[in-house]
Amino acid sequence: MEDMTTTAAPATTTPVVGFDQVTKTYGSVRAVDGLSLRLYPGETVALLGPNGAGKSTTLDLLLGLKNADSGTVNVFGTGPREAIVAGRVGAMLQSGGLMEDVTVAELVKLACSLHPKPYKAAEVMARAGITQIADRKVNKLSGGQAQRVRFALATAGDSDLIILDEPTTGMDVSARQAFWATMREQADQGRTVLFATHYLEEADAIADRVLVLHRGRLLADGTAAEIKAKAGARRVAFDLEGDIDEPALRGLPFLTSIDVSGQTVRIQSADADATVRALYGLGVYPRNLEVAGLGLEQAFVAITEAEEAKQSC
């Protein structure tokens, strides 16, 4: 698989975020391993990676919640904490505890009062869709409502960089749609949005750049389309009549996965042309043949599995 860590980011724009050879270890675990990357104004960037890949640690380093063992983290030309004190960074963390014995409105007003460039609390609540629960105690909220409140806190003021760790977990469909519409507006106004997610369809739909982390290293960096294309493999689906000789199909060249369901066969192949030629060579005549590129989810799995295989050699 070719190198996927070259980004087409503009060379002339001053980066919003710069990581240079950043490493963070916990005991023997290298959570972030020599990570270098740049984020630029107006980018919406998805941070993907399997469990334990180092996404949350990367965001914590970016927010100054953790210190790197080596390397440098730069945010708007300063350290992360200075950038936060200056109000340039808004964040929504995965399990960010919410103050319990206050109402939603009180909490949002507090967040606004602490921000150097605050928005009006009523505006912030309307944007997050929590006006109707403004008088409710924070410890009485459902999971999705609490998530909306975290979203409000992350957008309490005019920040230039918005960091979101799995932001839509627990949100219903309409909350998700409203959330991403707001984030899109924020990016259109020149803000940088960085979000970690396990929802690959969200990354595909929302992000104009996708970073794939694996064991603390950057495995891929590009648009979703580039990552899908560079993963190489393609999906092939077809129907067969009569008895299916599954062992023979499993022996097809370039096959990376196969699923037989009834008369329908779905395979993933590193060289779809060669696989289909070999299929005809078996004397098998597929009907309804479809060949398509990988979705971001399959590309992600292909990239991370290829890396696992490389490391276990």
Ligand SMILES: Nc1ncnc2c1ncn2[C@@H]1O[C@H](COP(=O)(O)OP(=O)(O)OP(=O)(O)O)[C@@H](O)[C@H]1O
């Ligand atoms: N405080 C800690 N002490 C010890 N090990 C930690 C600590 N925090 C994270 N780790 C380890 O560092 C690695 C990276 O964890 P991190 O939470 O950054 O990954 P992640 O990509 O956010 O994972 P997930 O998708 O599961 O949220 C994991 O192996 C994790 O077990």
